[in-house]
Amino acid sequence: MDWIFEPWPWYVSGPMIAFIMFLLIMVGKSFGMSSNLRTMCTICGAGNKAEFFKFDWKSQKWNLVVVLGAIIGGFIASNYLSNDAMVAINPNTVEDLKSLGFESAGSAYLPTELFDFAVFSDIKGLLVLVVGGFLVGFGARYAGGCTSGHAISGLSDLQLPSLIAVVGFFLGGLIMIHLIFPLIF
Amino acid sequence: MRTLVYLIIGIVFGITMFKSEAASWFRIYEMFKFESFHMYGIIGSALVLGIIVVQGIKRLRVKSFYGEDISFCPKNKSVARYLIGGIFFGLGWALAGACPGPMFTLIGAGFLPMLVVIVAALLGTYIYGLLRDKLPH
Helix, strand or coil: CHHHHCCCCHHHHHHHHHHHHHHHHHCCCCCCCCHHHHHHHHHCCHHHCCHHHCCCHHHHHHHHHHHHHHHHHHHHHHHHCCCCCCCCCCHHHHHHHHHCCCCCCCCCCCCHHHHCHHHHHCHHHHHHHHHHHHHHHHHHHHHCCCHHHHHHHHHHCCCHHHHHHHHHHHHHHHHHHHHHHHHHC | CHHHHHHHHHHHHHHHHHHCCCCCHHHHHHHHCCCCCHHHHHHHHHHHHHHHHHHHHHHCCCCCCCCCCCCCCCCCCCCHHHHHHHHHHHHHHHHHCCCCCHHHHHHHCCCCCHHHHHHHHHHHHHHHHHHHHHCCC
16 A cells, blocks of 8 residues: 555546546536536635626535535545655756756655745746636636546547647647746746 | 436546646646647547547447437537637637636646636636627637
8 A cells, every 4th residue: 555655646646537537427517516516616706797697506516515525535634645756757848947046856756946935025926826717717618627527537528629629739739838937936 | 316427427537637747837848849649649549539439339229327318419500719719718728728628627626726617717717608699719
């Protein structure tokens, strides 16, 4: 059982994701996380401002429960199922990130430069989190889904729209890392 | 009872996201640098199995665990919304290093600054809702 405390290899993780999608389909639901952001907007009263948020959010309660589970799962995995949660990325990537100012590369799970409490007094770091989060929320709803809804669920159903969305995800990611990162870091 | 099932599926999902390192900002960066097979292996193997599962359920008309029919709703045909929306998403995915599932998992793992990302993602969703009729779809 020691393997469980190590980072899971791709050939365990990928099938687990397919299994999670299978379970959700078999209980009559679907695998898609970003629609929860819309549900949360509706709960906060966004329906008063835009037609898009006028729907019966209670029909999506099940997915909010999945989100609650995902939070609990993160707590369990980091506290009870990990010895040392540093991510062993490619040494070339580590060098590259260090040259961009990410000294924590290769020795942390997330860059401490962005996800330590110190970020709350670092305008640039905060801006990265805010802009990044905003684009994820805006883009996911614009594209009608995110990594789970399009790249896993949609592509598994051989949906052409999902393929177009996934091409978009990668174009956006490549533009950010290769063209924009050198300008901002 | 069904609620408990959703909760357990969510917990398994959260554990998988954290342990697979798909929730790590570093893995996302490394993926877009093409310097590791890890993320491609995860998405690729999930997809190969996912296609087999979904096509199998469709062809064999498998019923849900509760004996109900399973329906898959096809997505509306369009290019603009998926490509433009997808690019916006990708820009954010690479910058924040988290997509809408792992964001929540990382809160559970104790990375509280991720709350900033979540609030911003809610704001992004809200702004999309306001602008929806003016955007090309």
